[in-house]
Amino acid sequence: MVNLRILYMEDREDMRNGLDNYFQSKGFDVKFVEDFGDFQKEFPQYVPNVIIIDHDIKGNTYFYEVFQIVHRFRLKEKKPMVLIGCTGLPDVKNIRKEYRIQGYDEFFENDGSNEHLDNILKFVEKKLKILLK
């Protein structure tokens, strides 16, 4: 089976290391980008199945910009992609609202625990199943 590809925007090295270990153990290939510039470079080449962005990238957020790029690509290439955001911030409910309005598939609380990561994966698998039908 070809592994599904995740493009994950995360600025912290320690997080990237741990997430890599997790997703690899679940059979995903993960590519990490540290910032929006990197994302712009890697996204058209890597063409992921799943894009996960952390809400806080070096004190800023790029959820709008990322959506624009992904949405244009999805429309043009007609390729199914799951687009989600996540955060460790406490104000998940309000941020989720904004992400959904923007057009994201979902937004998750992610405190680094297996439980939260499993939630993300469950959703991704479910969504992909639907998209790939």
Next chain:
Amino acid sequence: MTRPDSLSFKISSKLPKLLGRESVSTEIQALFELVKNSYDADSPNVVITFKNIELFHDANLSLLHRYKELANQLKTEFPDKNMVEIDSIIKKDDYYIRQLEHVNRISNDTCIVIEDHGSGMSLEKLQEKWMQIGVSKNENEIITPKGRRVVGEKGVGRFAVERLAHRTRIISKDKDSKTSVILNIDWDVFESTDKQVNQVKIPLDYESKEKNEHGLTIELIHLRDEWNTNKIKKIMDELSLLVLPEEINPKHPFDIQVKYEKEGKKEIISVSSSLLKKAPYHFVAELTNFSTIKFVSVRYKNQIILPNAKIDFPEFAREFPFSKGREEKVASVALCGPVKFAYYGFPFDPSGRNLGWTEWYGETKVGRIHQDVEDYSGIKIYRDGFRVRPYGEPGNDWLGLGTEARTTAGKLPNKNVIGWVSISIDKNPTIIDTTTREKIIENEAFEDMKLFLQEVLRVYYNFSESQRKKILEREAKKDVPKYITKLRDRIIENPSIPIQEKKSFLKGLDELQTHFVKEEERVTLEKDSLMDEKDAYRNLASLGITTGVVSHEVKDFLKIILLHTGVLKREADKLIVDKHQLEKSLEYLEPSVQNLRSYLALIGGFSSAMSSRKKEFRQKKNLNLHNEIREMVNGLTGIFSRWDIKVENKIPHDLPKLKMYQADMQSIFLNLFSNSVKSLRQLTEEREKASPEKKNRIRIRAMEQKDNIVIIYSDNGVGIPPIDRQFIFDLFWTKTNLRETTRTGSGLGMPIIKDIIKDYSGDVILEDNSEFQTGVTFKITIPKREITRHG
């Protein structure tokens, strides 16, 4: 032996000692009595000269020093000997004996000379008045020929000399006589003899004098007490009440000069009047050339209200236009020209009430002051230093102070006020005398001058009325139980009330009194407790704000811990463990655990500092600012490193310790750090590749100035736009960060900082320019007297 049919009193020669040393309590009081006699003798002046007192003081000090040295030496050499034995050995020491002889020689030469130019006494007057015990020379006079109220105690003055010295020489020059009479009294003779007082002969001498010479000179030789500069200052303070202020131009002024040696130099000091200094209410106001009114100085008791750096009474700080008008007052030109007005108000306790004024003046002085004020009361007018009559003469209330007055209040009647208005011919040409020169023409210029004075008094009365209310409130609080006591006494004394009813009334009054006292205590406790509560909430709010700001970072610490414990678990379950991954995970875990630990230690420390607010632990600590900042920075290390913020603690280690509640100190800096973190984290990305000086920075400096401790806090964050700068200390004002989708500010941080600093009488301002090119600089100034031990 025949039995006598009558007996007469005999008077022992010990009487002078009884009336002198054993009656006149202090040497200062004794000297004061002698000067009072000069005043009563209508002398225009008195000169008091202290001779050889510094010499004696120095010699005596050497003697004492020698004694102490020997005593210490002997105590060490002979630990078994008691002080009596040691004393006896010391007194046989050669050096000590020589020094003692030297001290005694100088003591014999110590002298106070009191010289006046009063009427003096002839030989007959000396015999009939001075030498007759129990008679004052002015027994039937309460006013002297020159109109002074007699101030000396009857018959006491002469024995004040016994109190002061072993020997007294009195040189009396009567104005009508060609001869001075000199009396030489050796008081030791009275002590050593068994004769009666009238049997002790006092040698007399005579010297010729000029006819116009008159007055009394009293030489007090071989003083009983050691005099020093401090005592001389005390006596001058007492004497200052005998001197009237120049400004009120007394008819027969009394000048006092004191001469003494200080550090080998001769000092001659004229005693100046303290009467006006005793005025609780005082101000000086001016009507300027530009027809504006301003207060130049304001004092209430010992508090100097104006000029002062910190103006709590804005009504005195502003300059306002002179205005007049029948129905509506409008700013106008004052036709009188520039005028200066000085006011001294003297309230007194009414009979039966204690509003604190008697205590203020001094129980022994209040009577004298009251009388002087009444004698010299009124608001006078001086033109180029000369009195313009009849303004301010006794009974002349030209400003109408009497109509609005209450003696206990700030609105004092004419008889409780000494004041003067200063004008000049040059500057006030429109204020002119009548042709008979009996008074000033009451033209529009004169009316304008009166309007100015009345307006100034009106503004001042607002202040003095508020002081009066405070006094009355305090009095009422103290007096309720007293009124209950009075009522109690009335009930007890009233025979017409039946006993059972009396008992019932008294029981009710007791309960009322108890209730009142308890209620007062309860209110005080509640107030204290509310203040504590408010301060505690303030500190808690700071903790809450910081927690809110750094919650993301704190969650990040947890995120790493949770993520990598997951990694460790997965690796542990594998058959082949990836050692490299294990090491990596542990490497990532360690700082997160440390950072979380530091942060929790900071929070824990804050909570314990909060307990310093609790009543039972209420204690400010002497805090080393450098160390406190260092600890806080350590606690937030993870957060600062997350956003690549370098904190420069440039506070000198030797800055004086600050006496503060630790929770307050932490609240101030936690709030400042929180704001900086919010500001700087937005710039972390763009400064990633910047040089070290351009990366995120916080700098804290502090310095000790003459009167203040100054703390400068700066960051190179996004700064505050000019339009928002005026609001930053307002409650609940926040600035939304455009790059963040949620508001992170509570609007409490800066107001809390300002509130805390105000509690220490300090202030915080946002400087116009940051120390760095961007960001903010806050300057905190706290008076040293509020915050350091030696302030």
